[in-house]
Amino acid sequence: MKKKQIAITLGIMCFILTIALCIQIKTMNEASSAASRTLADNDLRDQVLKWKEKYDNIYNTLKEKQKKLEEVRTEATQNDTLASAKEEQLKKNNIILGLTDVRGDGIIIEVADGNPESFLATINPSNVLVHYNDLLNLVNELNNAGAEAIEINGQRIVNTSSITCEGTVIKVNGEKIGSPFVIKAIGSQGLLYGSITRAGSYIELIKDEGVQTNVIKEDDIYIEKYKGVLNYEYLKPISKK
């Protein structure tokens, strides 16, 4: 009887121990494959992972809170016609500001770095690359043609967005993006397509320099919301007397 008891306890302990061991090994595999190649320093890697984890957690809680807020809002405006009108207005404003996911017909522009061994690249290798000002010009042309929502590689362009050159990468909304660039725009398909592909347009220009380009009309494009936060500290409305 006593021997049986000992055997069972030892078995259970080994069971717990091996579970913990497997989890630990898996965790370490995951961690080392994710970041150890480029960051040799252990402390730095630890810190990066920790911060990433923190960021992910906070982003998740933010998402949850936003969902809750939405629920509370709909609940509060269910029985009130005045409030529901306000709610409609709020939704409309959020769509304009880029704070909601939207969908609609539009065009997709794909721009990518050209072949570095082509003839055009031998003259000047910089010509076949996509630069930040190319993206800026394309966004300007799209806005000019009446695009209602624009997104570059998952980064929504809102009124505080910036497109900057950071050495070898381009940053949109402070997030690094790289070639190939996929620019989605929602708006009048004919107008957008026509103005982007017209003779002498910017895209024709960079195409001649050796950049790979592709413009297609697409129905029902899905554009994600702006992931950052719009903060206004110094703005105050003027009340008319």
Add this chain to the structure above:
Amino acid sequence: MIFIAIVLGCIIGALIGINAPIIPYTYSGYLAIAIIAALDSVFGGIASTLKKNFDLKIFVSGFFGNAILSILLTYLGQRLNVDIYLAAIVVFVGRMFNNLAIIRRYYLEKFVKYRKIQKEKIVEYEGKNQSENAQKKEIKK
């Protein structure tokens, strides 16, 4: 019996562990030190079973107590910026080697005894044969 239970526990644990979700990287350091403590307890348990002074209460409390205590110490060390977990590892691994030595000696002695008995048996058998042969020779004469 005990050996079978340990192997069975390890196999089932590995099967579940492979499918278990990974834990956040921040806590993996604590889990590692807890694993070392638990490993020490298991080896201690096996050694005490062989010495026949196994106590269930001491074993179970040691298993969980050591793991939790070492996690707390590691946490304290991180707060104070002292690597206390190194001390815990030294103690646990040192004890682990002690227990392994006890286990090794037990089985080595058993093996040596077994060989001795076998040798004696062979000697006995040969002795019998010799005496029988001698008897046969005498009869022939």
